[in-house]
Amino acid sequence: MKILSIHGDNPLADGRQSARAMKVRRGVQRLLAELRHAVLPELTLASGRRADLITLSAKGEIWIVEIKTSIEDFRVDRKWPEYRLHCDRLFFATHGDVPLDIFPEECGLLLSDGYGAHMLREAPEHRLAAATRKSVIQAFARTAAQRLMLAEWAAERNGELGDSIRDIVAGTRDD
Numbered sequence: 360m361k362i363l364s365i366h367g368d369n370p371l372a373d374g375r376q377s378a379r380a381m382k383v384r385r386g387v388q389r390l391l392a393e394l395r396h397a398v399l400p401e402l403t404l405a406s407g408r409r410a411d412l413i414t415l416s417a418k419g420e421i422w423i424v425e426i427k428t429s430i431e432d433f434r435v436d437r438k439w440p441e442y443r444l445h446c447d448r449l450f451f452a453t454h455g456d457v458p459l460d461i462f463p464e465e466c467g468l469l470l471s472d473g474y475g476a477h478m479l480r481e482a483p484e485h486r487l488a489a490a491t492r493k494s495v496i497q498a499f500a501r502t503a504a505q506r507l508m509l510a511e512w513a514a515e516r517n518g519e520l521g522d523s524i525r526d527i528v529a530g531t532r533d534d
Contacts, residue, residue: 375401379428379454380411386471387412387424387452390478396422399503404445405494408438413446413499421487421495424450424469433461445495448482 376384384400391398396414403409412424423446427433433451443449450467453459459479462468467482487495 376426377428380426382473383426383428383452383454383471383476384412386473386476387426387469389474390469390471390476391422391424397499397503399499399506402499402502404442405498406441406444408441410442410445412452413495415496415499419492420447420484421492421499422446422448422450422482424452426452427457427462428454429457430461433457439466443485445487445491447484447486449485450482452476 388398388400391412391414395417398412398414400412401409402413410423411426414422414424416422423442425436425439425442427436439449439451448467450469451462452469452471453462454471454473459468459470464480465483466480467478468480469476470479
């Protein structure tokens with residue numbers, strides 16, 4: 360299932376996440392934006408795994424944030440060590456109803472209330488190899504650009520863009 364569709368009302372939402380996970384994500388995204396990270400949700404990695412959030416810092420660091428909304432969610436998901444192969448730092452993010460001691464010490468920890476988040480524990484750095492970094496950044500850029508284009512198309516279709524943007528999207532300003 361693709362994350363985006365030009366036929367839906369919102370091409371940026373795929374509907375796979377629970378309301379609780381979306382609330383955690385929103386708070387974490389706000390924190391990461393304050394830290395000057397470019398944030399992209401739901402990026403499929405070269406391994407075929409899908410990162411809940413992947414970020415690119417102003418310094419070029421790649422972070423992955425895995426969102427967990429319950430003890431059971433954490434216990435059944437054992438794919439998280441594979442994310443380390445695609446990032447410089449790996450974090451878990453959760454909310455206040457989940458006991459924090461279940462999360463491994465070798466990962467960073469973010470606590471979200473839906474309106475913001477706090478970094479409770481820094482993630483240790485595991486620098487990526489140059490070829491892997493290039494591959495992840497290219498996937499990040501291509502996916503972000505595609506989603507932006509689809510969002511523009513959806514907004515244009517729904518009449519949310521002004522005439523100048525509509526002309527650019529339609530190609531009529533290319534003359």
